[in-house]
Amino acid sequence: MIKITLKDGSQKEYPNPISIIDLAADLSEGLARVACVGMVNGEIKDLRYVISEDSDVNILTFQDEEGKKAFRHTASHILALAVKRLFPDTKLAIGPAIDDGFYYDFDREGSFTYEDLEKLEGEMKKIVKEDLKLERFELPRAEAIKLMEGINEPYKVELINDLPEDAVISFYKMGEFTDLCAGPHLMSTKYVKAFKLTHTAGAYWRGSEKNKMLSRIYGTAYTKKADLDAHLERLEEAKKRDHNRLGREMGYFTTSEIIGQGLPLLTGKGSKVLQILQRFVEDEEESRGYIITKTPFMAKSDLYKISGHWSHYKDGMFVLGDEASDDEIFALRPMTCPFQFAIYNSEQHSYRELPIKYAETSTLFRNEASGEMHGLIRVRQFTLADGHIICTPEQVEEEFKEAVDLIKYVMKAIGIHNDITYRFSKWDPSNPDKYIDNPAAWESAERKMKTILDHLDIAYKEAIGEAAFYGPKLDVQFKNVHGKEDTIITIQLDFALAERFNMTYVDKDGEKKRPFIIHRSSIGCYERTLAMLIEKYAGALPTWMAPVQAKILPISEKYHDYCAKVAKDMKRRGIRVEVDYRAEKIGYKIRQGRMEKHPYLLIIGEKEVENNEVAVRSRKNGDEGAVSLDSFIERITSEIDSLATE
Numbered sequence: 001m002i003k004i005t006l007k008d009g010s011q012k013e014y015p016n017p018i019s020i021i022d023l024a025a026d027l028s029e030g031l032a033r034v035a036c037v038g039m040v041n042g043e044i045k046d047l048r049y050v051i052s053e054d055s056d057v058n059i060l061t062f063q064d065e066e067g068k069k070a071f072r073h074t075a076s077h078i079l080a081l082a083v084k085r086l087f088p089d090t091k092l093a094i095g096p097a098i099d100d101g102f103y104y105d106f107d108r109e110g111s112f113t114y115e116d117l118e119k120l121e122g123e124m125k126k127i128v129k130e131d132l133k134l135e136r137f138e139l140p141r142a143e144a145i146k147l148m149e150g151i152n153e154p155y156k157v158e159l160i161n162d163l164p165e166d167a168v169i170s171f172y173k174m175g176e177f178t179d180l181c182a183g184p185h186l187m188s189t190k191y192v193k194a195f196k197l198t199h200t201a202g203a204y205w206r207g208s209e210k211n212k213m214l215s216r217i218y219g220t221a222y223t224k225k226a227d228l229d230a231h232l233e234r235l236e237e238a239k240k241r242d243h244n245r246l247g248r249e250m251g252y253f254t255t256s257e258i259i260g261q262g263l264p265l266l267t268g269k270g271s272k273v274l275q276i277l278q279r280f281v282e283d284e285e286e287s288r289g290y291i292i293t294k295t296p297f298m299a300k301s302d303l304y305k306i307s308g309h310w311s312h313y314k315d316g317m318f319v320l321g322d323e324a325s326d327d328e329i330f331a332l333r334p335m336t337c338p339f340q341f342a343i344y345n346s347e348q349h350s351y352r353e354l355p356i357k358y359a360e361t362s363t364l365f366r367n368e369a370s371g372e373m374h375g376l377i378r379v380r381q382f383t384l385a386d387g388h389i390i391c392t393p394e395q396v397e398e399e400f401k402e403a404v405d406l407i408k409y410v411m412k413a414i415g416i417h418n419d420i421t422y423r424f425s426k427w428d429p430s431n432p433d434k435y436i437d438n439p440a441a442w443e444s445a446e447r448k449m450k451t452i453l454d455h456l457d458i459a460y461k462e463a464i465g466e467a468a469f470y471g472p473k474l475d476v477q478f479k480n481v482h483g484k485e486d487t488i489i490t491i492q493l494d495f496a497l498a499e500r501f502n503m504t505y506v507d508k509d510g511e512k513k514r515p516f517i518i519h520r521s522s523i524g525c526y527e528r529t530l531a532m533l534i535e536k537y538a539g540a541l542p543t544w545m546a547p548v549q550a551k552i553l554p555i556s557e558k559y560h561d562y563c564a565k566v567a568k569d570m571k572r573r574g575i576r577v578e579v580d581y582r583a584e585k586i587g588y589k590i591r592q593g594r595m596e597k598h599p600y601l602l603i604i605g606e607k608e609v610e611n612n613e614v615a616v617r618s619r620k621n622g623d624e625g626a627v628s629l630d631s632f633i634e635r636i637t638s639e640i641d642s643l644a645t646e
Contacts, residue, residue: 003054017050020046031059036060062223071192102219103218106216107215124197132175151178277414281361282361285359289357295336320332341503351505353505354391364383377480421460422476424462431465446472548577552604554579554604564579566604602614
């Protein structure tokens with residue numbers, strides 16, 4: 001008898017091996033209809049998988065993350081079949097499920113148009129109605145290659161050739177369509193009824209700009225039309241908030257082809273927001289004991305060879321000079337740490353001085369691939385609120401907690417504290433070339449960090465292979481409006497660089513000891529933070545960080561002198577204010593001011609001049625009527641000083 005333990009702890013016994021789908025049907029016909037995949041002894045398995053020994057089994061539906069992936073992966077195969085039917089010369093690349101949907105990459109002459117997507121959706125509906133069964137089979141490597149060569153699928157042949165020698169090479173057949181695929185998939189196409197192809201984009205094969213540019217079709221799929229409609233509404237809202245569109249429309253930044261990709265130009269408004277945030281962060285860091293530094297934008301390769309960046313990160317750096325012919329090779333800095341370590345090493349330190357905390361608003365340079373760059377989120381030159389804490393081993397936990405506390409404070413001030421998550425990023429022992437090769441030190445550092453994180457009592461998930469090359473880190477994660485998760489801030493435990501740079505301090509016993517290093521940021525990359533804020537607030541930034549906090553709108557030129565006086569009084573109190581002196585009707589000025597999303601519009605007419613008042617229109621409450629100038633100044637300065645975000 002085969003004993004199967006279900007999620008609720010109950011058990012079922014069967015005299016013979018049984019597939020997951022048959023188990024689901026035995027439990028409930030309703031469950032069998034909505035089952036997507038199974039989890040057997042902690043591993044995700046296809047519904048066709050046969051259970052032949054005692055096992056723990058959990059049957060997953062679309063409500064489970066792995067169930068959604070299988071459902072949407074099946075939708076990607078339906079799309080691929082539709083493409084092959086309508087555009088038979090198209091070559092297939094890859095088509096995985098992703099967050100909120102799926103995509104498939106194709107190689108064909110020309111790109112897909114909006115009309116093509118409509119035709120493909122129609123063909124996909126036909127395929128769903130055909131109730132095509134998805135049948136899994138395996139082949140030896142030679143036969144697998146022969147099969148894919150026979151149907152002229154060169155990308156699939158390349159993928160097979162790159163599989164490990166002992167890999168199981170599996171395929172799924174769906175009607176006349178066969179695809180190389182590990183699965184899992186649904187049993188039939190008939191279950192995928194609510195789907196939408198959303199947009200197309202270019203994508204390099206295997207993500208490398210050295211390879212051919214393919215045509216990627218994105219889509220999404222749900223079990224119910226109502227859920228699909230709700231998702232499409234969220235997509236429309238995301239488009240409205242997308243910083244790459246809204247930030248340009250509102251005049252925060254622009255780009256220029258002759259300057260280059262990943263090199264955004266911040267305008268007056270965007271630069272002002274970054275200046276506000278920078279001053280806020282630098283003042284807060286100083287109050288917490290940080291010493292400000294200013295270090296060079298470049299250094300000789302010697303520095304990066306000591307730190308390890310030359311061997312682990314050189315491809316991501318901008319190198320100046322030719323190693324074959326130049327005596328001195330320089331590189332633009334991708335980080336600040338070795339520069340601040342040089343400052344530390346410029347004099348001998350005692351344990352009484354530690355911790356020493358350096359902070360710098362640093363311009364950094366990273367050679368991002370052209371296909372990876374996006375607006376202000378991922379760029380080649382950026383500004384980081386960087387910092388390093390040099391401390392004794394006994395001080396590590398307290399200083400790590402202080403770094404987390406600073407991050408929490410800053411995140412609350414800018415209003416995204418409820419939108420962030422934490423990730424404990426660890427090394428991957430199976431990929432030693434990516435990291436400093438010291439397994440014992442890695443294990444020790446990761447144990448130490450886990451202890452600290454558990455004491456902090458914060459919810460976090462673990463990620464293998466996401467550590468820095470010199471130590472584990474805590475990543476602060478944030479999702480943009482499209483659902484893509486980015487790391488915005490990190491705190492890293494460094495067990496290696498103090499030794500590489502021969503950093504020491506004199507301990508209580510008079511002996512020289514190695515300090516411990518914590519790498520940290522407080523607000524992360526300022527450009528990326530601006531992008532997040534534009535999306536979070538749909539361009540309507542909180543008053544304290546808005547580039548223009550109040551705009552004064554005279555009804556006619558007769559009131560220009562009073563408007564100038566109001567502006568002068570407000571500027572004296574540190575309020576950022578502009579006056580619209582244009583000879584336009586007041587209704588037009590108000591509409592434009594609302595579109596620019598200023599926190600306050602102050603309308604000035606005869607009554608306001610006579611009574612030393614301003615007529616207030618706030619972004620939150622609309623028309624609030626006339627109030628004295630002094631009372632409005634007190635109100636807005638109080639709002640600014642409190643760092644209010646609502």
